Amino acid sequence: MNKRIRQESGLTLVELLAVIVLLSLVFLLITPIIIKAMDNYESIKADTVLRDEADLILASIYRTLYTTKETDIRELKFKNKINDDVFSDSYLLLKNDTKIGFVDGKFLLYDQVVKVSDKNIKIVTAIDDEQDYSKLEKIEEGVYRITLVLKNERKNMIQIFENDIVTIKDKKNMEGNK
Numbered sequence: 001m002n003k004r005i006r007q008e009s010g011l012t013l014v015e016l017l018a019v020i021v022l023l024s025l026v027f028l029l030i031t032p033i034i035i036k037a038m039d040n041y042e043s044i045k046a047d048t049v050l051r052d053e054a055d056l057i058l059a060s061i062y063r064t065l066y067t068t069k070e071t072d073i074r075e076l077k078f079k080n081k082i083n084d085d086v087f088s089d090s091y092l093l094l095k096n097d098t099k100i101g102f103v104d105g106k107f108l109l110y111d112q113v114v115k116v117s118d119k120n121i122k123i124v125t126a127i128d129d130e131q132d133y134s135k136l137e138k139i140e141e142g143v144y145r146i147t148l149v150l151k152n153e154r155k156n157m158i159q160i161f162e163n164d165i166v167t168i169k170d171k172k173n174m175e176g177n178k
Contacts, residue, residue, distance in 0.1 A: 046155040053116050054148055054161045057107065057123075061146055062165055064100055064109050068092075069168045070142045077101075078135075088125060090135040092144075101136040116150075124149035124158065132160050142169040 011019075078090045091101025091108065098110045105125045107114045116123065125134050137145045148161040 043155070043157075046152050046157050047159070049118055050121065050150050050152055050157065050159045053118060053121050054150055054159070057114060057116070057148060058146065058161060058163060060109055060114060061100075062163075065092075065144060065165045065167055067168070068094075068100075069170045071170050072096075073167070076136070076138050076144075078137075088133055088135060090137065092136065102134050107134070118152075120152055120154040122151050122153060124151050139164060142167050 072094050074093045074095050076090070077093055078088075089101070089103050091099045091103050093099055094110075099108045100110065101108060102123070102125050105123075107123055123134050124132070132147065132149050134149045135147050137147070139145050143164055143166050145162065145164050149158060150161070151158045
């Protein structure tokens with residue numbers, strides 16, 4: 001009779017427990033790195049969405065103001081409304097009685113409300129001592145500074161975008177023709 005020696009291979013309980021402990025340690029070390037990476041991704045995504053919204057809004061403002069003649073602007077209005085909600089209005093009143101700027105907590109271009117595409121983003125127009133707000137200011141004749149403050153309410157993130165724009169300076173031409 002042939003007796004064959006059988007080689008039984010497999011894992012012992014101790015080896016199995018050692019593998020489980022090592023995998024658990026690796027998982028514990030990697031988990032915070034993965035969580036931090038996901039948080040960074042969400043933060044960068046929220047920042048990108050704010051910048052995209054600002055680009056869209058500012059591009060529409062630039063297109064409008066860049067093609068506006070200085071003689072078409074009647075005046076720059078800046079006023080505070082104090083009620084339950086406090087708003088700061090700053091807008092250009094044109095000769096055709098349309099408005100370009102921030103009015104009643106909204107942004108208007110030729111009296112049309114410009115809406116943001118993301119429902120979590122709001123244009124900050126309320127006056128608060130601790131934060132800036134969106135406004136339109138006259139820097140010098142024909143030069144206006146636009147401060148756009150956007151807030152991502154889901155992430156509680158605020159970003160400020162500030163740019164200067166020059167209108168068409170036609171007042172000298174108008175005065176010279178008189």
